[in-house]
Amino acid sequence: LSVFTKRMQSSYGSPKPAFDGMDTDKDKYLNMDEFKAGAGAFESHLTGEEAEYAFAGFDIDGDEMVCQDEFMGVLSVGRFYPSKAALAAASIVINKPAIVLTTTLAPTTTEIVAVTLALQASTTTNVWETQKAPIDVPTFLSQMGTAVPQKLSMLQSQAGGCVDLNTFRAAASDFNPPLTSEQADYAFCGMDENHDKKVCSFEFFGVLKIGHFFPS
Numbered sequence: 001l002s003v004f005t006k007r008m009q010s011s012y013g014s015p016k017p018a019f020d021g022m023d024t025d026k027d028k029y030l031n032m033d034e035f036k037a038g039a040g041a042f043e044s045h046l047t048g049e050e051a052e053y054a055f056a057g058f059d060i061d062g063d064e065m066v067c068q069d070e071f072m073g074v075l076s077v078g079r080f081y082p083s084k085a086a087l088a089a090a091s092i093v094i095n096k097p098a099i100v101l102t103t104t105l106a107p108t109t110t111e112i113v114a115v116t117l118a119l120q121a122s123t124t125t126n127v128w129e130t131q132k133a134p135i136d137v138p139t140f141l142s143q144m145g146t147a148v149p150q151k152l153s154m155l156q157s158q159a160g161g162c163v164d165l166n167t168f169r170a171a172a173s174d175f176n177p178p179l180t181s182e183q184a185d186y187a188f189c190g191m192d193e194n195h196d197k198k199v200c201s202f203e204f205f206g207v208l209k210i211g212h213f214f215p216s
Helices: 002-009 015-022 032-040 048-058 068-077 084-089 109-120 137-144 150-156 165-172 181-191 201-210
Strands: none
Touching: 002 032, 002 048, 015 032, 015 068, 032 048, 048 068, 048 201, 068 084, 137 201, 150 165, 150 201, 165 181, 181 201
């Protein structure tokens, strides 16, 4: 979040003008397209992958739209995916305005994943995307199953938690089928967005939501 804030401040003095500037259709919501376009237009811009990750972190209720309360709330708390307890402690209440229908609808998570996978197969992708990866996010999800493994339960705590590589490997060995060492290490590095040698809840669920790993 600190990276997003610094990039935002390269073009806007405060969060509200930033939100208003990105809300091009003035419906009081940011959809993925608006968010990516706005963040991509910062003087110190975000890449498409960084913008997708940030959008997911601002989308507190997972409805694939970010309202001003969510945008301001996340920035006030100081972390993506703030827990209800963190929001309450900061006296932040999320009130979603009535939706004004427009001709441009927010893309669904499935559509975002489909576009990402299509881009990875195109000839205009980055070098790291065209290399054969040992595992992708859809395969990771399929082998993990519908529930977060017990060994990763700290990622689901209200306060947010983190795991190191050894814990991540141990949890991946319980997948069905288990991840290989190469797959587990690749997934861990692809989720460790800030390269602190830990995967925290906001990174784990953010990557699962946007549907692709970050380049390591």
